[in-house]
Amino acid sequence: MPVVSITGLKKRFKEQEVIKGLDFQLNEGKCIALLGANGAGKTTTLKMLAGLVKPDSGSIVYEGGEKADFRRFIGYLPQFPVFYEWMTGREFLEYAGQLAGLPKAEAKDRAKDLLELTGISEAKNRRIGKYSGGMKQRLGIAQAIIHRPRLVMLDEPVSALDPFGRREVLELLNRLKKETAILFSTHILNDAEEICDEILFLHGGELIESGTLAELRTRHQQAKIDLVFKANTAEYAEEISLLPPVSSMEVNGDSASFLVNDIEKARKIFLTEIAQRKWPLVKFEISRTSLEDVFMKVVKK
C-alpha cells in the first residue's frame, strides 16, 4: 500500500497550464526526489499534495483513505517557510507539535530533541524574527517532522543553506529516511542522488523521466570519449566526428567529447585513425555521461 498515490494530477493558473498530468506513487519508507529547473512545477505539485492548492483534476489518495484527515500523516516544509516572528523557536515547535495532536509534555520533549537534532538548540529561546535564513530552514524541517509523519514533503530544503548546512541537512534526511517516506524537491541532481532511491524529473509541468537511479543510469548513460590535442582540437574533432561510431560531438575549449555507440569499436577506430594521421594527441579518456549531462540536455531542448 503506497503512502500516497497520485493520478492524472493537473493544475492551471489562468492561461498557463502548470502541471500537465502527473502520475506516481510513493511507497512506505521510500525517498523520492522531485527534480526540476525553476518554474518546472515542483512547488505547485508539493502544495497540491499538502492540500494548500486544489488540483483542477486528478486524484491524490493517501494511505488512510478519503475520509481520514490526511494532514495527520504528512509533514510539509514550504520553499520559503514563514513563522510567527514573535515566538521563540522552542515555542513554535511546541505549538506545532500540539496542533499536530501531541500531548503537551510530548510536544515539549520532541521540540527539545528536534532543536538538538537540527542544531539550533542554542537559539531556542530567541525570537524567530532574529533567526538567520539557515536557522529558519532548520526550524522548518523540525516542525515538519515533529509529529512523526509517515510522509515528509520538503520543498528545496537545502537551497538556502551554506555548504556545511547543506551537508548536515542531507545527513539528517538520510537518517530520517529510516523512519518515514520522504518527497523532496531540488534542482540539483547531486542532492537527489545522495539520499533518494527514486527520481521524478519534472520539466514544464510534465514528468519527462522517472525511475530509480540505477534504471536511469542504464537508460541514459552513454559511453563517452574525451580527447585533447596539443593544438587545434576543434579541427581534428571535426574530422573525427565523421567516423562511424560517433553519435554526437561537443567541443569545450581544447577538449572534445564524443558520444559513441560501441565503446570497444570506437576505441579501436579512434586510436588507429589518430596514429595513422599522426595527430598530436595529449589525452584520451573513456568515461560515461553523468545523469546531470543527460538532464541538462533535456532541459535545454
Add this chain to the structure above:
Amino acid sequence: MKQLVTLFKKEMLEMARNFKWIWVPLTFVLIAVKEPLVLYYLPQIIDSLGGLPEGAVIELPVPSAGEALAASLSQFNTLGVLIIVLITMGTIAGERKSGVTELILVKPVSYAGFVTAKWSSSMMLIWFSYFLGYFLSWYYVGILFEFIPFADFLQSFFVYGIWLTLIITIVILLNTFIKSSGAVGFISIGIIIIATLLSTSLSHLLAWSPALLSAYTNTFIIGGNFPDELLPSIIVSVIAIMFSILASIAIFKRRELA
C-alpha cells in the same frame, strides 16, 4: 477542544507580546473618559484659553449625566469602531499573506477551531477594553455629574456590546476570504457606514437594523427607555452574528490557502 485551547492561548500570547493588552484598553479608556471630563470642564477650559473677547457671555447648557455618558458611547461608535476594525482586520488575512498559514494549516488543525480562536480572542480583548472604558466613563460621570443607576449602565453596556460583537464578527468573516488586510478594513468600514446611514435615514423601515442599537442605547441613557424596536434589532443582530460565524468557518474550509 484541546486544540481550540492551544489556538486560543497562542492568540492571547500574541496579543500580550505585541502589547495589544495594554494599548487597546488604554485607548478605549481615553476615548471614553475624555467625554465627561471635557463636558464638565469646558467652561474652565475656554476660560483658561482666554479665547473669548471681553464681555462676551457664553451660556453653556449644563449637560445631564445621561448626555455625558451618551457622549462616550458615541465616541465608541466612531473612534472605537475604527480601532476595532484596525486591530482585527489582519488577524487571518495577515497570517495568510505572510505565509505562516502554510505551516499551520497543513497540521491537522480544525478550520472551525482556527476561526473560533481568532473570533473569541478578539472578542475577549475588545469586550475587556470596552468594559473598562465604559465603566470608567460611567464612574466619572457619577463623580462629576450624578450617578446613573448601575443596572442602567449594565443594560446599555450589553445592548451596545451586541453591535460591537457584530462588527468584530463581520471583520472576521471578511478575513476568511480576502487576503489583504487593508481591503478587509476598507470594506468593513464601508459596510458599517452604509448600514448606519441607511438605518438612520430609513429608520421607520429598518427599525430592526443592528446599526440602530447605538441610537437605541443613546435614547435609553438620555431618556430612560428603550424603544419597542429594540428586541427585533437584538434578534436580527444575534442571528447575523451566528450566521457570520458559521459562514466564516464554511468559507475558510473551502478556501485555497496558498
